[in-house]
Amino acid sequence: MKQYLELLTDILENGAQKGDRTGTGTTSVFGRQIRHNLEKGFPLLTTKKLHFKSIANELIWFLNGDTNIKWLNENGVSIWNEWATEDGELGPVYGKQWTAWPTKDGGSINQIDYVVNALKTNPNSRRILFHGWNPEYLPNERKKPQDNAREGLMALPPCHLLYQFYVANGKLSSQLYIRSSDSFLGLPYNIASLALLTHMLAQQCDLAPHEIVVSIGDLHAYSNHMSQIQEQLTRETRTLPQLLIKRRPDSIYDYRFEDFEIVGYDPHPSIKAPIAV
Numbered sequence: 001m002k003q004y005l006e007l008l009t010d011i012l013e014n015g016a017q018k019g020d021r022t023g024t025g026t027t028s029v030f031g032r033q034i035r036h037n038l039e040k041g042f043p044l045l046t047t048k049k050l051h052f053k054s055i056a057n058e059l060i061w062f063l064n065g066d067t068n069i070k071w072l073n074e075n076g077v078s079i080w081n082e083w084a085t086e087d088g089e090l091g092p093v094y095g096k097q098w099t100a101w102p103t104k105d106g107g108s109i110n111q112i113d114y115v116v117n118a119l120k121t122n123p124n125s126r127r128i129l130f131h132g133w134n135p136e137y138l139p140n141e142r143k144k145p146q147d148n149a150r151e152g153l154m155a156l157p158p159c160h161l162l163y164q165f166y167v168a169n170g171k172l173s174s175q176l177y178i179r180s181s182d183s184f185l186g187l188p189y190n191i192a193s194l195a196l197l198t199h200m201l202a203q204q205c206d207l208a209p210h211e212i213v214v215s216i217g218d219l220h221a222y223s224n225h226m227s228q229i230q231e232q233l234t235r236e237t238r239t240l241p242q243l244l245i246k247r248r249p250d251s252i253y254d255y256r257f258e259d260f261e262i263v264g265y266d267p268h269p270s271i272k273a274p275i276a277v
């Protein structure tokens with residue numbers, strides 16, 4: 001995961017100063033990519049400790065189609081709390097668009113079913129993808145996330161928004177497009193989450209997990225993350241851990257946190273940073 005540290009250096013060396021919606025201020029570059037071969041280990045950062053439970057349970061929550069933070073909170077995950085209404089609602093965010101994209105006749109489309117089915121029955125297809133950018137439900141950028149959610153709009157529009165899958169020689173690769181990436185807090189989660197989803201889909205579809213590619217639009221460092229980023233850049237990367245999936249659940253929707261084990265994770269200590277809301 002040296003590539004991750006190289007991206008942080010790239011931002012510091014080449015970034016432009018940009019204001020942003022949250023009022024925090026960022027240093028930003030545009031159009032970057034990270035690739036990682038999953039055969040070389042599970043891409044959980046080693047230069048700071050990541051909370052794998054948050055990553056795995058967030059993904060399970062997306063796949064359940066859930067858009068309320070109650071289940072997350074009950075399962076030890078608080079990363080979405082700042083954006084939710086007092087009832088825990090986030091509006092029609094990721095889970096809703098992934099599994100129940102609303103149609104004009106009042107029905108819904110499960111894009112995850114489509115992907116699993118395509119991987120099993122038509123793996124050569126160049127159309128194996130799902131996405132979360134549903135313009136009808138995008139929030140008003142000038143309103144608070146909670147006010148948007150109360151009006152039935154997304155609290156935040158999706159950042160990781162398009163997932164495409166590719167099969168060759170029985171191996172599964174995936175590419176994710178992230179339109180806006182918080183390099184210090186969000187990006188490490190998004191990389192690990194894509195890797196986990198790729199492992200799960202591979203298991204369900206009898207494929208071997210291969211490469212993940214993360215393509216990023218606005219890649220930024222928040223002005224109040226600079227000392228944390230400098231600290232991380234002083235640290236040496238360590239051997240990546242391995243992911244063990246201990247059971248083969250009946251479907252992509254039946255995974256539980258207990259099914260996963262991260263073996264051999266020996267990271268540097270965590271580094272606290274404020275989140276821009």
Ligand SMILES: Nc1nc(=O)c2c([nH]1)NC[C@@H]1CN(c3ccc(C(=O)N[C@@H](CCC(=O)O)C(=O)O)cc3)CN21
Pocket residue numbers: 050051054077078079080156182185186187189270271272273275276277
């Ligand atoms: N500014 C911003 N950055 C993000 O990365 C982000 C958002 N907003 N809004 C929506 C989600 C929420 N995400 C988050 C929110 C908090 C942490 C965070 O505080 N992580 C801590 C540990 C917290 C924990 O896992 O319990 C960390 O040290 O990584 C990470 C991602 C990712 N997304």
Ligand SMILES: O=c1ccn([C@H]2C[C@H](O)[C@@H](COP(=O)(O)O)O2)c(=O)[nH]1
Pocket residue numbers: 021022156157159160180181182183185186187190
């Ligand atoms: O999975 C995620 C979700 C969010 N982010 C970051 C990227 C931005 O810093 C903010 C979203 O603000 P916008 O004004 O909507 O771009 O959250 C992330 O990195 N990963």
